[in-house]
Amino acid sequence: MxxxxxxxxxxxxxxxxxxxxxxxxxxxxxxxxxxxxxxxxxxxxxxxxxxxxxxxxxxxxxxxxxxxxxxxxxxxxxxxxxxxxxxxxxxxxxxxxxxxxxxxxxxxxxxxxxxxxSRPGLLSTLPMIGTEEGAFNLLDSGANAENKAEHLHQYAILGKYYAQNVRHIENPRIGLLNNGTEPHKGSKVTQEAYQLLAEDPNLNFVGNIEASNILNDAADVVVADGFTGNAVLKAIEGTASAIMHLVKKAILDSGLKGKIGGLLLKSSLKGLKEKMNQSQYGGAVLLxxxxxxxxxxxxxxxxxxxxxxxxxxxxxxxxxxxxxxxxxxxxxxxxxxxxxxx
The missing domain is CATH 3.40.718.10 (Isopropylmalate Dehydrogenase)
Incomplete structure (x- = not known):
């Protein structure tokens, strides 16, 4: 190749x-x-x-x-x-x-x-916090500012094939990013997309996923319109960076005991940093x-x-x-x- x-x-x-x-x-x-x-x-x-x-x-x-x-x-x-x-x-x-x-x-x-x-989407891979080596895919994470319900349905299919072929997940769980878990929540687009995903027998659709639960092993593929997906992606990246900065600052500002504690936790903190390092999962893919x-x-x-x-x-x-x-x-x-x- x-x-x-x-x-x-x-x-x-x-x-x-x-x-x-x-x-x-x-x-x-x-x-x-x-x-x-x-x-x-x-x-x-x-x-x-x-x-x-x-x-x-x-x-x-x-x-x-x-x-x-x-x-x-x-x-x-x-x-x-x-x-x-x-x-x-x-x-x-x-x-x-x-x-x-x-x-x-x-x-x-x-x-x-x-x-x-109809409209190719950008797929990103992000870490799951609740699992040792887990990750999930977010699609679309920024290729399109606006999407229709049928685009989100296609993203679910694209995400499914990616999860199967690249991440070797046999029957990936598909979730729809929304502002509530109930089927009737969200905009007209997300409500229509929910119906398309739920009615597709070839998808393992697990329903709506709230942003607050997106890192907690809720789904293997999370589908969103490009504007929302990109906003969530940037929020996750920014929060991860801010948390690492705050932890480091807390250790350095807490005197001798804090520094000793920081040394004792050094390997654990390194593991946390590596877990939140998105680069280990590769780049963003235009599917x-x-x-x-x-x-x-x-x-x-x-x-x-x-x-x-x-x-x-x-x-x-x-x-x-x-x-x-x-x-x-x-x-x-x-x-x-x-x-x-x-």
Whole structure:
């Protein structure tokens, strides 16, 4: 398999990107990496070129660029060339730590939407607090500001296949993010979505999930509109960071006894920090396009890049995209047949 990498995307590119790629290359002998970016900058950090090909370009998309305009105008940007490699079947997936909006635009405009998918969504993986190694997927976590009920139904199906193929959960529990657990709660969209999810016999739908319970092993896949999902994601990330800051401040401000206690709790606090570290679960995935399009945080280090490339490897190996294509092409054909009969 081949993974196209935007080597110039991110705050610390290309150094951290190259470090993560080499780590992944050393682990996955069946994988080649195509690195798009400034060749002399990439070579500065590259230790071993085995199964790594550099495609030189001086052009790149910046974090403050307007996403769609950048994709259309910067034809030779590292992200655009990587996306084009996927479209032309020279690579199986694209990875970037760069401009999120631009990568989403590249996924939609260059890689292309799967037939039958109305609106691709962004899937993020977050930790469950109540379990030792548990996590859950949140979809849509920011690709779309507004959604219809049928979009949320499609997100549930996409999330189900991701949980089965990548996280190896046989019958993932699907929950709908809402402001109450009762079926009648929420907006018109969430009420309609509840009915669609409840009536789908192929989904293990467990009902509405409140934000206060989202980290407590309530569901394996939590479905939301993109605006709400992104707000919840940012709230969780911000709260986790604030808690770690407050714990550290409390220890440092509590005198000698507090510092001794902090030393005694050091391993436990380290475990808590690692548990809340979202990067260990990989990047955010744009689901509903014809190949894996995966985004890691702009501040990602080499380890985060490695985890995300490992995630992509699992997605390709598990043939998740063909599963999507088969399911939604059948649904699309059935829908057309139904329209014609009417």
């Amino acid at each position: 081949k993974i196209a990498v935007d080597a110039m995307g991110g705050d610390n590119a290309p150094q951290t990107v190259v470090a993560g790629v080499e780590h992944a290359r050393d682990e996955f002998e069946d994988t080649e990496f195509l690195l798009y970016g400034v060749e002399k900058e990439i070579r500065k950090y590259l230790k071993n070129e085995t199964r790594i090909t550099i495609i030189h370009t001086d052009e790149m998309i910046m974090m403050n660029d307007e996403p769609v305009k950048a994709i259309r105008r910067k034809k030779n940007a590292s992200m655009v060339l990587a996306a084009r490699a996927v479209k032309e079947h020279k690579a199986d997936a694209i990875f970037s730590c760069g401009n999120t909006g631009a990568l989403l635009a590249a996924g939609l405009l260059i890689v292309g939407r799967i037939k039958g998918i 509903g396009v014809k190949a894996p399009v995966v985004k890691a945080h702009g501040s990602s280090d080499g380890q985060t890049v490695y985890y995300t490339l490992k995630q992509i490897h699992t997605m390709i190996e598990g043939e998740m995209i063909p599963d999507f294509v088969n399911y939604f092409s059948q649904e699309h054909a059935a829908s057309k047949t139904k329209e014609q009969s009417i």
